Amino acid sequence: MTKPGQSWPPTDTEPAVPHEDAPAPGSKLGVHYSHCFGCGDEVEAGLHIQSSVAEGPVVVSQFTVTEAHQGAPGLAHGGLLACAFDEALGSAVGNLLRKPSVTAKLETDFVRPVPVGSTLHIAAELDGVSGRKIYVSADGRLDAADGPVAVRARALFVTVGFEHFTTHGDKDALHKFGVSDKERPKDWDINP
Numbered sequence: 001m002t003k004p005g006q007s008w009p010p011t012d013t014e015p016a017v018p019h020e021d022a023p024a025p026g027s028k029l030g031v032h033y034s035h036c037f038g039c040g041d042e043v044e045a046g047l048h049i050q051s052s053v054a055e056g057p058v059v060v061s062q063f064t065v066t067e068a069h070q071g072a073p074g075l076a077h078g079g080l081l082a083c084a085f086d087e088a089l090g091s092a093v094g095n096l097l098r099k100p101s102v103t104a105k106l107e108t109d110f111v112r113p114v115p116v117g118s119t120l121h122i123a124a125e126l127d128g129v130s131g132r133k134i135y136v137s138a139d140g141r142l143d144a145a146d147g148p149v150a151v152r153a154r155a156l157f158v159t160v161g162f163e164h165f166t167t168h169g170d171k172d173a174l175h176k177f178g179v180s181d182k183e184r185p186k187d188w189d190i191n192p
């Protein structure tokens with residue numbers, strides 16, 4: 001766990017430069033997988049997070065808390081908030097760097113309660129890259145991009161080979177994207 005005051009990223013890094021084919025600032029990012037709990041449109045009780053590219057190595061996302069996301073009555077469940085940040089941070093990594101990567105570590109600070117009906121505005125920024133390690137952090141603000149911070153998160157993503165998904169995941173679902181076990185997609189475009 002990163003202690004308060006501990007530097008972030010926790011190691012020397014290179015700047016995280018967006019891929020030349022990364023979507024331009026202002027681009028709305030679609031659903032990357034329709035069954036994704038974070039963004040998928042076929043998951044009724046999912047988070048239905050919507051994201052777009054901002055200036056700098058930043059992706060902004062909105063997550064509206066519904067009754068399906070409660071922990072205490074009327075308040076968002078902390079684990080679901082962490083899930084929302086995983087999605088928002090992963091969207092920044094995947095869309096800006098266009099490298100298949102997975103979350104290795106995710107830290108969250110819950111600063112304020114997040115009521116049902118509120119919308120978290122999450123700004124996720126790539127902080128640096130060290131080999132396969134990608135450091136990324138985010139703030140989530142209540143009900144407006146300049147609202148009070150409710151949640152902060154930092155994460156380490158690790159770039160993996162495409163075989164990570166074919167070995168450990170659902171091969172049939174990957175086939176629907178046109179991905180075979182032997183073939184890595186040229187541009188890792190996993191939008192259905």
Ligand SMILES: CCCCCCCCCCCCCCCC(=O)SCCNC(=O)CCNC(=O)[C@H](O)C(C)(C)COP(=O)(O)OP(=O)(O)OC[C@H]1O[C@@H](n2cnc3c(N)ncnc32)[C@H](O)[C@@H]1OP(=O)(O)O
Pocket residue numbers: 032038086087088089090091094095098099101102103104105131132133156158160187188189190191
């Ligand atoms: C092109 C078109 C784009 C399309 C647009 C895509 C959009 C896309 C949006 C996605 C949005 C969804 C976002 C959700 C993303 C998930 O939720 S992914 C699911 C949750 N995560 C997982 O299941 C990962 C499970 N863990 C693993 O598979 C393996 O542990 C890992 C993470 C791959 C690492 O294993 P490994 O490959 O053997 O690598 P390993 O040598 O252990 O670690 C590499 C480095 O990371 C460090 N490391 C690893 N774990 C840790 C840790 N926990 N703490 C600190 N350091 C660590 C190691 O120390 C090592 O450091 P160095 O020695 O290099 O300095």
